[in-house]
Amino acid sequence: MLLLFLVWLAAPPWARAGEVELSNRAAISLEYDDNVYKTNRDRTLDELGRLFYDFGLHWAITPANLLLTNYQVGGKLYFHESDESAVINQLQLGYTNSSLPTVQMGVLGSVKLRNVADAQEDYLKWTGRAFAGKTFLQSLYTGVHAEYSEFDYRGSSWYDYWTQLYGAEARYDYERVFSVGLGYDYEIKTYPYKALKDIGASDIVLVEENDLRVDHLHEFSLSGRYQKTFFETLPFLANLTYTYQVNDSNSYGDSYNNHRVMLGLSQYIFQDTSVHFLGVFQFRNSAEKVLIPHSYSIEEDDENYNQIELRLTHGFNDYLSLFAGYHRYWSDSSFADLSFTKNLYALGLTVDF
16 A cells, blocks of 8 residues: 555646545455464354545645645454454555656655554554655656654564665656566664574574664565556556565574565456456575574564455446455465465445545
8 A cells, every 4th residue: 555655646747736636435345264363274264344444635735745645444353253353544644845847755654553352463553754756758767765664563572673774766657558667675674682593503592692683674676567458448457576585684594585576467347347466476585494483574464475366346336336355365484383375255345435
């Protein structure tokens, strides 16, 4: 969602002073979850209901100064495993300035709060981001950005962290038909506990270092987008992103490299019916093997997981649509306790107003 919001920050040059755009979306669905606790044995099945609301505001204070707000709230209620029921609130505020020709700069702040029936799994995450970019020859965009974030997990400080991130990107657009881009991010992630080291015994024995655990993550990405309208009425959109990650940690067992591929496809098969696919595929290799791989995050939208999502949507009119979806998560880890598969089946209604 953050990426979509950053795209939204690139407001159209024709925005008029005082112009305000509002968007509202609400959804309700009934779902079936075949592995509530993400385990590889003794799987727990349950049904759940899910509610979602999204509010967006886009205000052109002046043609060159834009203020954006996005608020989302979502809740899931399990029929039997009530401890896993949760509510997530997320607020994003953004400002962008385009006073200089072909130059955009701005800031973005976000706060995300998760409350779970079992309060030990609550967390709070906030992020601040600044960016600046310039467009050359109406088709080549280059930009830089910096970001700071903190993550606070109520149940244990073992999962807490704070990060500093710096990055740059470039993108070439051709007549809104296709684009290619590349990017680089460097992230420093610090944890509030001491790093671990292996003392070289025949059995793995880990002891604390004198310094806090610090990870240095390098991400190199290459992306492409293609869109076309078939038969003049059936839009098609494809997005493909490849990311190579190298994480260098001073804590034994937490250095790794990872190849991530993300593929998104959307196609209207009729004027009022569309099908969507999202796939995230990971190929991760850790430099060391330890008994407790504490580098895994517990965030709900954790990118450590492989996943595929299929959704079929039928619009009855401009406001009401019906959707059916299938979502599969899985993790292939050398640690049996971290390997699992999870399937979600959903049927729901969406209202735009």
